[in-house]
Amino acid sequence: MSRVPLDPRTAPTFQQAAKTLLGDAQLRKNVRHATDVIQAKRRKLVEEKQDWQQLRESARQIRAHSLQHLDVYLEEFERNFTRAGGVVHWARDAREAQSIVVGLVKQLGANEVIKIKSMTTEEIHLNNALEESGIRAYETDLAELIIQLGEDQPSHIVVPALHKNRAQIREIFRKAMDLPDLGDKPADLADAARRFLREKFLRVKTAVSGANFLIAETGGICIVESEGNGRMCLTLPETLISVVGIEKVIPRWSDLEALVQLLPRSATGERMNPYSSFWSGIHPGDGPQTMHVVLLDNGRTDVLADAEGRQTLQCIRCGACQNACPVYRQTGGHAYGSVYAGPIGAILTPQLMHMDHSQTLPYASSLCGACYEVCPVKINIPEVLIHLRNKVVEQNGWYAPESLAMKAVAFVFRSERRFRAAQRLGRIAESPLVKREKSTFPILDQEEATKSGWIGWLPGLLGGWTDTRDLQAMPKETFRDWWEKRGKA
Numbered sequence: 001m002s003r004v005p006l007d008p009r010t011a012p013t014f015q016q017a018a019k020t021l022l023g024d025a026q027l028r029k030n031v032r033h034a035t036d037v038i039q040a041k042r043r044k045l046v047e048e049k050q051d052w053q054q055l056r057e058s059a060r061q062i063r064a065h066s067l068q069h070l071d072v073y074l075e076e077f078e079r080n081f082t083r084a085g086g087v088v089h090w091a092r093d094a095r096e097a098q099s100i101v102v103g104l105v106k107q108l109g110a111n112e113v114i115k116i117k118s119m120t121t122e123e124i125h126l127n128n129a130l131e132e133s134g135i136r137a138y139e140t141d142l143a144e145l146i147i148q149l150g151e152d153q154p155s156h157i158v159v160p161a162l163h164k165n166r167a168q169i170r171e172i173f174r175k176a177m178d179l180p181d182l183g184d185k186p187a188d189l190a191d192a193a194r195r196f197l198r199e200k201f202l203r204v205k206t207a208v209s210g211a212n213f214l215i216a217e218t219g220g221i222c223i224v225e226s227e228g229n230g231r232m233c234l235t236l237p238e239t240l241i242s243v244v245g246i247e248k249v250i251p252r253w254s255d256l257e258a259l260v261q262l263l264p265r266s267a268t269g270e271r272m273n274p275y276s277s278f279w280s281g282i283h284p285g286d287g288p289q290t291m292h293v294v295l296l297d298n299g300r301t302d303v304l305a306d307a308e309g310r311q312t313l314q315c316i317r318c319g320a321c322q323n324a325c326p327v328y329r330q331t332g333g334h335a336y337g338s339v340y341a342g343p344i345g346a347i348l349t350p351q352l353m354h355m356d357h358s359q360t361l362p363y364a365s366s367l368c369g370a371c372y373e374v375c376p377v378k379i380n381i382p383e384v385l386i387h388l389r390n391k392v393v394e395q396n397g398w399y400a401p402e403s404l405a406m407k408a409v410a411f412v413f414r415s416e417r418r419f420r421a422a423q424r425l426g427r428i429a430e431s432p433l434v435k436r437e438k439s440t441f442p443i444l445d446q447e448e449a450t451k452s453g454w455i456g457w458l459p460g461l462l463g464g465w466t467d468t469r470d471l472q473a474m475p476k477e478t479f480r481d482w483w484e485k486r487g488k489a
């Protein structure tokens with residue numbers, strides 16, 4: 001059941017991966033269909049909430065405040081969780097978190113665990129680390145199970161198997177569960193998964209989870225989900241190990257009021273999550289009798305230190321930005337080379353990797369702003385994307401093509417004389433390339449473009465633009481000339 005996890009250190013660039021994936025018509029159809037359905041459900045439920053914008057603002061403030069006082073709230077959580085009988089571990093990076101979890105499972109003498117869907121454990125490649133130590137991990141979330149049995153990779157943070165259709169899922173289950181006569185109705189597939197998992201729920205004594213929120217005031221952990229399989233993992237096993245990013249802490253129980261209204265609506269288009277589990281500490285005779293929380297940094301404190309990038313950590317992992325993103329909807333999640341795909345992945349992954357990897361991700365966006373509009377905690381993703389693009393250019397040095405081009409543009413724009421000269425030169429330089437017949441690309445105003453002419457091919461790096469669209473020729477007369485001709489200097 002092992003699979004190669006998505007890893008930004010070894011993944012191809014976004015552009016390379018996207019080119020390949022754009023050729024997969026079935027995948028694109030599956031992604032578009034699934035995101036259309038979720039978006040339509042979300043839109044309907046958002047429209048019925050009169051106070052949606054106020055809720056968004058409250059959630060933004062709660063998350064920003066939590067991050068501003070992260071040290072205080074994490075220590076408060078640790079005190080309260082420990083007082084209730086749990087054990088808190090701190091992990092600086094993925095390796096440390098892996099070794100804490102593997103060590104705990106081995107101490108218990110166990111060689112298998114059941115898992116609740118968790119992007120944090122995906123981020124640290126926990127399943128592979130467990131497997132290398134002889135421990136078998138069983139995913140219990142339906143979508144994660146599909147990914148695991150299909151030896152695939154997740155492509156969405158809420159619906160990891162969204163790139164698969166029902167026929168493909170049936171095929172995976174048929175092979176992996178040895179069910180040659182499996183039907184293809186949703187009920188058949190759900191029933192097969194239920195039977196497959198039931199035996200694991202009853203047998204395996206250790207569960208591994210992530211968390212949606214940590215509540216400092218109560219030392220509590222919150223997990224929301226749709227299927228109830230998470231609830232099984234939280235109640236049946238003897239030991240529960242939760243791996244949670246440090247940014248997930250919120251100060252008070254009452255802060256959940258806004259967050260649990262926004263999260264299900266944004267994530268799956270539901271008014272509330274069918275299963276919301278909150279637990280703090282050990283209760284004799286009820287649920288796991290040993291509880292561990294591994295608080296994971298893995299680059300988060302560096303993100304926190306960056307005043308402009310920090311808002312990324314406000315994310316509550318609803319996936320709404322992925323569903324709304326025109327780029328994600330064309331390529332699907334695997335192109336991002338990371339477990340975090342779509343707009344949130346484009347800003348989170350490079351920052352978690354200290355900008356050493358995934359340098360192409362901040363460019364995987366049209367900057368249309370759809371992600372910002374739907375984000376329930378108002379993360380200004382386009383703003384962070386631009387900030388990260390700046391960082392990429394800085395990292396690549398002043399001699400990188402983009403940096404040189406920007407410097408040249410700044411030099412020209414600083415002087416009116418130079419600007420006018422550049423316009424004249426531009427008009428002369430473009431003249432051999434300008435055509436006046438109809439453009440081969442669907443452009444807004446064919447008639448206007450034909451009148452002034454258009455450019456279908458540019459040399460060198462500029463060709464990146466004309467590979468996929470035409471460029472309108474420069475006008476014969478600039479606005480400035482037109483203005484001056486009328487004596488309006």
Ligand code: SF4
Nearest residue numbers: 315316318319321375
């Ligand atoms: S960035 Fe916003 S929209 Fe995207 S997953 Fe996070 S909370 Fe949801």
